[in-house]
Amino acid sequence: MPRSRQMLSVTWFLLVALALHPRAFASGQWNAQWEPAKPVNGSPVLFRITAPKQLTEIKGNFLGQELSFRFSDACHCWYAIAGVSLVTKPGTYTLHVEGKGHGQEASTMSYTVAVATAPYPATTLKVPPEFVEPPKETLARIEEDQVIKKRVFAATLPEPRWSGRFEAPAKAEVSGIFGSARVFNGVKKSQHTGLDFRVTTGTPVAASNSGTVILARSMYFEGNCVIIDHGQGLLTLYLHLSEFKVKEGDAVEKGQIIGLSGGTGRATAPHLHFAVRWRGEYLDPRTLLELRPPEN
Ligand SMILES: [Zn+2]
Numbered sequence: 001m002p003r004s005r006q007m008l009s010v011t012w013f014l015l016v017a018l019a020l021h022p023r024a025f026a027s028g029q030w031n032a033q034w035e036p037a038k039p040v041n042g043s044p045v046l047f048r049i050t051a052p053k054q055l056t057e058i059k060g061n062f063l064g065q066e067l068s069f070r071f072s073d074a075c076h077c078w079y080a081i082a083g084v085s086l087v088t089k090p091g092t093y094t095l096h097v098e099g100k101g102h103g104q105e106a107s108t109m110s111y112t113v114a115v116a117t118a119p120y121p122a123t124t125l126k127v128p129p130e131f132v133e134p135p136k137e138t139l140a141r142i143e144e145d146q147v148i149k150k151r152v153f154a155a156t157l158p159e160p161r162w163s164g165r166f167e168a169p170a171k172a173e174v175s176g177i178f179g180s181a182r183v184f185n186g187v188k189k190s191q192h193t194g195l196d197f198r199v200t201t202g203t204p205v206a207a208s209n210s211g212t213v214i215l216a217r218s219m220y221f222e223g224n225c226v227i228i229d230h231g232q233g234l235l236t237l238y239l240h241l242s243e244f245k246v247k248e249g250d251a252v253e254k255g256q257i258i259g260l261s262g263g264t265g266r267a268t269a270p271h272l273h274f275a276v277r278w279r280g281e282y283l284d285p286r287t288l289l290e291l292r293p294p295e296n
Helices: 003-020 022-027 136-154 285-290
Strands: 031-035 044-050 057-062 065-068 070-072 077-083 091-100 107-115 122-125 174-176 181-184 187-191 195-197 204-206 211-219 223-229 234-241 257-260 272-278 281-283
Touching: 031 091, 031 107, 044 057, 057 077, 065 077, 077 272, 136 211, 211 257, 223 257, 234 257, 272 285, 281 285
Parallel strands: 122 181
Antiparallel strands: 031 044, 044 077, 057 065, 057 091, 070 077, 091 107, 174 195, 181 187, 195 272, 204 257, 211 223, 223 234, 234 272, 272 281
């Protein structure tokens, strides 16, 4: 193709693109980044969006979940945490974002996010038999626990209460990772949906980030359990505690001691099981701890 014709077709392409996406194309100021750069099934994902300056509100949608972005003065960007469920198939998924400003038409943009499969391993465990096949007399208790969990999981604060990085709840070695298939006494039961810290009984357990305590009680499998709501469907869970230092309804700050570790409930030995739940799905806590959201 002669050079002049090539230029002409490039110009035509630009004009057509401009006509199809007037806001996005004309602004040219949209940009998106995410952590981890290569999300897998089970990943929390931190999206950072740079948007045209005149926009005052950014909303998004990823994997069928609505996201509302917060603006940070530190990065001059908008950010939100989303998640990829454990059962999400590998492939490419679209992040849609839409911005609004005073007297402005909505401006939209979309990005393709590739999701890979995580290589989660299998682990074999031995626990007392009553925790694999719970005895009949405990079934009512287990059912009651499920009703309570369903209730607390359904309610979430409309606004985010967390800020900055999520911190490890204990300064200890990790003894069990998220996503591993659990084989209890020779029977495959489930996937491990938390991160285990090797701690002895009585080790202080800290809130990973700020939020409201929506559960602090004893349950059959979880033992003494604390659940913190960080807002917009993001929860952290702390299991098998020996003692509570907070009660339901308490507002807690990041780093505040919420209890002492132990081995209550279904635990092979004292340890802290730390879990992250987002909109009904368990996500990998280790990835959440690695995310670097802006500090304000
Ligand atoms: Zn665990």
